[in-house]
Amino acid sequence: LALSVSKSRGGGTTIRYDKQGHEDIRKRYRLAEELRSAVSRQELTLHFQPIIRADSRKVTKVEALARWFSPEFGEVSPEEFIPLAEEIGIIAELSEYLFHIAASDIQELRELNHGNENRLALSFNISPVNLHSQNFIPVISNILAKTAADMSQLELEITESMLIEDNEMVKQNLTLLKNMGIRLSLDDFGTGYSSLSYLHRFNIDTLKIDRSFIASMQESTHSREIIRAIQAMALSLGMETVAEGVEYEEQDRMLRELEVTHIQGFLHARPMDRTALQVWMKHWNTVHFERRNG
Numbered sequence: 001l002a003l004s005v006s007k008s009r010g011g012g013t014t015i016r017y018d019k020q021g022h023e024d025i026r027k028r029y030r031l032a033e034e035l036r037s038a039v040s041r042q043e044l045t046l047h048f049q050p051i052i053r054a055d056s057r058k059v060t061k062v063e064a065l066a067r068w069f070s071p072e073f074g075e076v077s078p079e080e081f082i083p084l085a086e087e088i089g090i091i092a093e094l095s096e097y098l099f100h101i102a103a104s105d106i107q108e109l110r111e112l113n114h115g116n117e118n119r120l121a122l123s124f125n126i127s128p129v130n131l132h133s134q135n136f137i138p139v140i141s142n143i144l145a146k147t148a149a150d151m152s153q154l155e156l157e158i159t160e161s162m163l164i165e166d167n168e169m170v171k172q173n174l175t176l177l178k179n180m181g182i183r184l185s186l187d188d189f190g191t192g193y194s195s196l197s198y199l200h201r202f203n204i205d206t207l208k209i210d211r212s213f214i215a216s217m218q219e220s221t222h223s224r225e226i227i228r229a230i231q232a233m234a235l236s237l238g239m240e241t242v243a244e245g246v247e248y249e250e251q252d253r254m255l256r257e258l259e260v261t262h263i264q265g266f267l268h269a270r271p272m273d274r275t276a277l278q279v280w281m282k283h284w285n286t287v288h289f290e291r292r293n294g
């Protein structure tokens with residue numbers, strides 16, 4: 001926000017904002033109000049983006065991504081409304097409701113995933129606020145019990161910042177989740193404070209290599225070397241890897257050569273609603289696994 005507070009020369013404090021700043025504040029306030037009521041009316045939805053095994057081409061996971069269409073503001077990005085939901089204290093409510101949709105939709109999607117013996121893991125993003133809450137685990141287990149979902153088929157995506165902050169509740173929750181058999185995935189990996197000790201300590205299952213390395217890998221030897229190093233480390237620690245943001249055939253080919261285990265990106269599929277994903281999955285499995293012999 002363009003609100004600025006500054007010390008004037010005489011020692012007093014002046015607060016000023018320009019017209020743009022004033023409008024930004026009003027917009028944000030309206031957005032917060034809209035979000036609050038959209039969450040209470042459960043108007044947000046989920047899209048799912050397939051994650052495929054680089055070698056076999058099987059669809060092994062889908063990542064759930066929150067979507068919000070506001071009548072007033074149009075399509076609002078989760079990069080905008082997730083932090084806003086955290087700020088205004090409704091992220092717990094939002095996560096619970098989205099997780100509920102995800103857990104029930106995944107069952108239906110699994111039945112269609114014939115290319116992979118009905119196995120399809122759900123990858124779900126969680127916010128640091130979720131991990132700070134005492135309620136989070138009971139809520140998750142309740143929903144999983146109701147939807148009879150298999151714990152090993154759930155992967156929670158966290159970020160590096162959640163591991164390094166050294167908070168007791170966070171550590172306790174992560175340990176509990178692991179003990180329940182839930183898998184942990186480290187999102188946007190390589191951009192933060194990567195430390196070997198916490199990867200090991202929290203028994204991280206999957207590293208999601210940040211999109212920025214994939215975007216530059218064709219031109220940049222440096223990016224390719226980083227991907228190679230992440231892959232080598234993942235292999236030695238027994239972790240899977242997912243390359244995020246794969247948009248070109250050439251990237252896909254290079255990533256397979258680097259032996260990255262999974263691919264996610266617009267090249268193969270954009271995030272889609274459940275119905276579109278069912279159609280996509282059917283087509284994908286026909287093309288890759290039901291080819292006529294000879």
Ligand code: C2E
Binds near residue numbers: 064078188246247271
């Ligand atoms: P993320 O978890 O890293 O999700 C991946 C983002 O990359 C998604 O953006 C996805 O649409 C986009 N993406 C996938 N493939 C490609 C590609 O090939 N090229 C490009 N350019 N982009 C690609 P989206 O859906 O806008 O989500 C943004 C972020 O919002 C997510 O980043 C995640 O951090 C957060 N988010 C989304 N849904 C949720 C949620 O339900 N809960 C929480 N806590 N955070 C969420």
Ligand code: MG
Binds near residue numbers: 063157187
């Ligand atoms: Mg993610």
Ligand code: MG
Binds near residue numbers: 187208244
């Ligand atoms: Mg990511």
Ligand code: MG
Binds near residue numbers: 188
């Ligand atoms: Mg991201």
